Amino acid sequence: MDHIFTVTKRYNKPLHSSKINIFNEIKKSIICSISCSNVIAFSTQNDLEEANSPYFSSYVYVADLNSPWQIHKILCNPSPVTVLQWDFTGQLLLIGDENGCVRIYATKDHILNDWNLLLQVPLQGEHILSAAFFHPGKKVCLNTEKKDSSSYMEKFQHVKFACSVKQFGGRPANGVLLLTTTGMLAAILLPQTTSQTAMVMATESLGPTRIFIKTADICYGKNGHFLIAISSGDPSTPVQCYKVSVKKIEEKCVISSESLLSFFLFEAPKDALKQVVIDRRCRISYVKWIMREDADSLVIAANSDNQSCLQVWELREKALPVHKSFGNPDASQFYTTVLWQYQCHFQYSSKVTSLATSKLSLINNISSGYIVVTFADNTVHCLYRDTLKPIFSTSLATPRYLDEPLSKCQKTSIKIASIDMSWLGNVLIIMDTNDGLHLLKLPPQIENLALSVPYCAMVLEYCLIGGFDWLDLLLVIKPSSIDLICDRLTDVFNRQSPHIQQFYYVQFLCIKTSLYRLSANGQSKANDLTSFLMLHSISTAFKSLLRPSEMTSHEKSPADSLATESEGQVDVDNVLMHLEAKEFTVEPSTLQSLQQLIQWVADLALNLLVKVPESRPSIGKVYELIKDVKALNMLRELLVLIRIWGLLRSACLPVFIRSDANLDVLALLFRLLSRLVQNVNEPDDALVDECCLLPSQVQVQPMQPINNRVVLASPQLAQLSLPIQLEYYTEPECFLTGDHLAPQTVDSIRHLYLGKRPRVVKQCVRCGGSAGTTTVKRTAAIRAWDQRWIRSCQCGGQWRMQKYT
Template identity: 65%
Template sequence: MDHIFSVKRKPPKGIEAFYSLNNFLICSISSTNVIAFTTKTSIEDNTIRTYGSHVYVADLNTPWLAHRILSNATLVTVLQWDFTGELLLVADESGHVKIYKSTEHLLNDWQLASETVFQGEHILAAAFFHSGKKICLNSEKKDGPSYNEKFQHVKFACSVKQFGGRPCCGALLLTTTGMLASILLPHPTSQSPMILTTESLGTTRIHIKTADICYGKNGHFLLAVSSGDTSMPIQCYKVSVVKSEDKCVMTSQSLPSFFLLDEGKDLEHFNFKNTRSYVTHIKWIVREDADSLVVAAYNNSGSCLQVWELREKAIPVHELLSGPEQKYLTTVLWQYQSNFQHNYKVVSLATSKLTILNNVSSNYIVAAFADNSIHCLYRDSLKTLATTNLHITPMNDEPLHKTPRSVPDILHIDMSWLGNVLLVIDIDSYLHLFKLPPQIDSSIPLSVPYATTILEYCLITGLDWLDLLLVLRTGMLDALCDRLSESFNKQSTAVQQFFFERYLCIKTSLYRLSAQGHNKANDLTLFLMLHSISTAFKSLLRPSEMSSHDKSPADSLTGVIAEGQCDIDNVLMHLEAKEFTVEPSTLQSLQQLIQWIADLALNLLVKLPDCRPSATKPYELLRDMKALNVLREMLVLIRIWGLLRPACLPVFTKSDATLDVLPLVFRLLSRLVQNISEPDDTLIGKS
C-alpha cells in the first residue's frame, strides 16, 4: 500500500473548539474517477464564518483543483454516485436530499437535477437504482483472444422497470428511524414530475445506527441494519420497488438475522457480555453480491471485524414429522467465517464496488483504525494482505498541531471502482491516496497480463482507467501497449470500429506516462481528432434515390480510395455526385474543421524528410496506413464540397497563385501510402 500523493489545504483558523463538536467528513469516488468530499469550512475562506458542511468535487488526476457545488448549514451524511458517474446524491441529517448533475461533463458547472425534503429524518444510507448491466471476466476464457468470449454479460435484473422493461433512474434512501424512501427521477426530456414513496423498513419503526445497501440479482435491494447494540441481532431486509403507472410501490420483507459471535479460541480477547460493546460499521463485501457481510464492533478491548456468509444448510426433520425415513429441510442461514481484531476503534470500512470476476472471492476489505493505521484484508479469511500508516506532516503555520489531538486523523476511506487505489480524508480535510494490491491475483505484483485485462475491461464497460494508470510501473508501459494493440487487432472489424475511439484514448494515456512517448501520444491525439472529424463528415452523407443501397456513400468512398488512385479528380469520376451533396449553409459551418484537415496534411508532409524509419519502429502517424487513407478520404470530400461551396475551402498561403494545393497534397499522400516503410527520395524532395 504505497503512498501516491497527499493534497493539503491551509488549516482552519479560530475554530479549534469546534473540532470536538463534529468529526464527520466523508468522501466518495465515482466510476469516472471524480472524487466528492466534504469539508467543515470553505477552502477559499477557512475561518469560523464558513463553518458548516461543504461539498466539493475534483478530478482524481488533479485533486487540487476542487470545485464547490454545495454549502450546507447541516451535516452532510451521504455522498453517493450513480453507476455512470453523472449524478451525485447529497443527503444530510435534516432530511434534505439533493441530486446534482454536471453540465456537459464540466466539473466546475453543476446543476440541481432534483431536490426533496423528508422533514426531521436523518438520512443514513442511499443507493441509486441498478441499471441491470453487469459485465464480468470469464475466468475460464480470460486468456482467449476474443472480447466476446473473454467478457460475458451476467444476468442481472434492473432495480425498477418502466414501460418496455427499460430501467428507471432513481435512488433508495434509509433513515435512522427505519424509514425507507424511493425517488424516481423523470426522463430528462419528460415533463412528468418526480415520484416519491415512503415506507417503513420493518413492521414497526426502529432506531438504526449503521446500515448498508446492496443489489440482488433479481432486481431487489438487500439492506443490513444494526441499532448499535451487540445484544441485538444484525437484521437483514429484502426491499423491492415497483413502478405502476404514475405510482411507486415498495415492499419490505424480513430475512434471516444473526448475532455477533463472542465465543471461541479466536475471540477469547473480545467478549460482548462482560464489557459494553457496540456495532460501529456494517458493509456488504460486494455491492452486487448479497451473500457476504463484514461487521465491525468495538469495546474497551479494541475492535473486532467479523465476516458472515449466507449459505444453504440442510436441517434434519424430527422423526415424529418425517416418519421412518430421515428427511431434511433446506434453509438459508448466516454462517460465521472469520474475524480480525485490533487494539483501536474502526473509523471507516471500504469494500469493492463491483466484481470483475463472477462468483469468485477475489475482493478484499480495507479498514482504517483510530491509530491511523490502514489494513487491507483478504475477503474470506480476514488475514492481513498489506498495511500502512497515515503520517501527516504538520505545515509551518498549523496551530492545530501544536497540541496533541484526542481524536483520530482518519475520518473516512473509499475504494475506486477498479479497486486499485484507496482515497483517505482526515480531520483537516486533507486527501491522501494509496495503492492497493491487484484484485484478481493479489499474491503477485501488478503484471502486464493483469493490467491488459483491466484495460480491456474498461474498454468494454466504459469505466475510467485512471486509477490503474496511477499504480503502473514505468518499465511495463511499452510491453503493455504492445500487448493491448496485439489483442485489439485480433478482434473482428465490427468490434474494432465500435471501440476504436476509446482504444485510441487508452493508448494515448499510456504513452503520456512514458518519458519517450510524448511524440506517440501527440500523433495518436491527432489521429483521434481526425477520426472524429471523419465520422462527423461521413454522417452528413445520404444515399440518393437512384443508387443502390447495398453500399453507403462512405463505403463507396472508402472502396475507391483503397484502389490507390493518385489523381483526386479521377477519384471524383468514380463517385456518384448526388450522394455527396450537402447543404451549402452546413458546409460553411464546417470550414474550421476543413481547415484543420488541410493543416494536418501539410504538417505531415513537412515532417516527412525528418521521419526516417528507425530500428525500434515507434508509432508515427506518417506510418499509419489507416490514418493516411482516412486523411485522403477527407481531402476528396473537401474537393467535392468546394465545388458546391467555394467559401468552405481551406485557405493556403501560396507562392504561386495558380497552384492548386488540394490535388498536390492528395497526390503526395497517395504516393506515400504506396510505400510507407521506405518512401522514395523524389517524394521526400517534393515534400
C-alpha cells in the same frame, strides 16, 4: 500501499475552538465518495475558501482525481452531511444530512465545476443514514474459464441482473432508496428528462415497527430487490437483514419489506471474541456488505474501549437432520435451510474508524477483492475478504509543508475520518479530521495476482467493455510496463471482429493515448494518436453528410464508393470522374461552417509530408501516424471530398500561402500521399526530394502541440518522491512543463484560435485541451460536431470552466 499524494489547506490561524466543541464526532460530517468516472465528492467541516469561519456548516466539494487541488464547492449546508452517494453513471450526486434533507445534483452542460440542483426532498425529523441509487440492470464480469480468450465477447460476459425498478416497456427507472435512523424507507423516482412527469415518492417502515438504527448498508439482489443489513449498535441485539422491493404501479411507487435471517455476534466461537464483543461497553460501529451486487456475506466491525474486532458472516446452505418421528424411520432425512454462518475474524488493539469494501467484482460470484479498514491509531489495513488475513498495512503520517518548521508540525495531529475505494479498486481515498485528502495505492483486486502486464491489459479491456474510467489504474502503473501494456492491448484489439473494433475504436484510442502520456518517451506517440483520433472523427462526420442518390442502387454507399475509387489513384481529378456528383452534394452553408475542420485536415497532410525525410530508417525517428496506412488513406479520401466540395463552395477550401499562385496544393498533397501509401516504411528518393521542396512551395502551419498541463497522470509523477504534498486551489510547480506558455490558445475541438488568454474557456481535466464557449455559426453539421464533444474531451476527460482575469 504507497501513499501517492496529500491535499490540505494551510491555515494561518488555529481553527475556531467553539466550532469544534459544538460537533464532537467530527468524522460523522467528514465523508468522501468516488464515482465510476473518478470524480471525488467529499464533505468538510471548514470552508476551504475562507478559513476560520465562526459558524458551523458542512461543505461539499468535488474534484477530479487527476487534479485534486482544483476543487469546486457544491453546497454549504447548515447541518452535518451524513450521506454522499454517486449513481452508476457518475452523473448524479446525492447529498443527505441529519435533518432529513435529500438533494440530488448534476453537472450543468457536463461542466465539472458547474452544478445544478435537480431535486430536493425534505424528510422532516429524519436522519439520513444510507442511500442507494436504483440498479440499471447491467453487469459485466470476467469469465474465468475463458479469461485467456482473444475475443472480448468470450472473455467478458454480461451477467443476467434485473434492474431495481422497471418502467413501461421494461426500461429501468432512475431513482434512489433512502434509509433513516428511525427505520423509515423512502423511494424517490426521478422525473424523466424526455417527458413532463413529476417526481414520485413513497415511504414505508423497514420492519413491523419503527426501530432505532445506528449503522446500515444497502446492496443489490440479482432479482431487482435491495438487501439491507442494520444494527442498533448494541451487540446483544441481532444484526438484522431485510429484503426490500420497489415497484412502480401506474403513477405510484410501492415499497415492500420482508424480514430475513438475522444473527448475533456472540454466536461466533469463543476464540473469535477475545472479550471484545461480550464487553458491556462494546458497540457495533460498521455493517458492510462485502459485495454490492448479489451479496451473501457481511463484515461487522465492533469496538470496545481500546480494541476492536472484525467478523465476516456468510449465508450458507446447511442440511439439518429430521427426526425419524417426522418422516420415514427407515431412511435418514435432512432438511436444507439457509443460515448465517461465522467465517473468520480480525482483532486489533485500536478502534475502527472507517471501513470500505470493493464496489465492483471483476469475477462473478468468486472470491475477489478485499476489505480496507482504518483504526484510531491512523493505520490502514488491507485484508482478504474471505479470510481477513492482512495483505498490506501502512500508517497515515501527518503532512508537513517544506517551509513549515518541524516543531509546529508535531503539534498538529490528524485522524482518519472516512475512506472510499475507487470502482476498479486500484486506489483508496482518505479524508482526515483536518479536511485533508489523501490517496493510497492498493493491490490488485484478484488474489495472488501482481500488477502485471496481463492484469493491467485485462482491466483496461474491462473498462473498454464496461464503460468505466481507468484513471485510477494509470496512477499505479509502472512506467517501464507502458509499452508492453499498449502492445498487448493493441494485439488483442486487432483480433476482434470488424464490428466490435468499429464500436469500441474511439474509446480504444483514448485508452492508448492516456497510456503514452504517462511515459516521457511516449509523448510523440500520444500526439500522433490524438491527431489520428481527430482525423477519424472528422472523417466520420464528413461521410455522415453524404446521401446515396435515388438513381443508383443502394448496395454501395457514397463512402464505400469513395474508398474504392480513390484506391490506387494518384491524380485527384481522376477520382472525381468516377464518382456520382449527386451523392456528394452538400448545402453550401453547411460546407462553409466546416471550413475550420477542412483547414485542419489540409494542415495535417502538410505536416505529415514535410516529416517524410526525417522518417527514413537511417535517421532513427519513428512517426507512428506517418507510417499508418489507414490514416494516410483516410487523409486521401478527405482530400477528395474537399476537392468536390470546393467546386460547390470555393470559400470552404483551405487557405494556403503559396510561392506560386498557380500551384494546386490539394492535387499536390493527394499525389504525394498516394505515393507515400505505396511504401510507408521506405519512401523512394524522388518522393523524399519532393517533400523536402514542399516547405518552399507552401507555408506549413504548425499543428497544435500536445497538451501537458498540470495533472497527476503525467511523466513527472514517476520522477517525484512520494507522497506529494499539494494544497487546495494551488497548482503545484512540480508538474509544470512549459507548454502552458504557448503564444496562442487553440480550440482543440473546433480548431479555432481563441487568443493568448481568453476570458472563459472550457478546459479538459485530463489532457488540458481547451474549447471555446461562444457559439459560432450553427448549422446542423456543426451542431452535431459540438454534440460529439459536449460530454467529454476527445481524450475522455471531463470539462471544467476556466476563467482568466
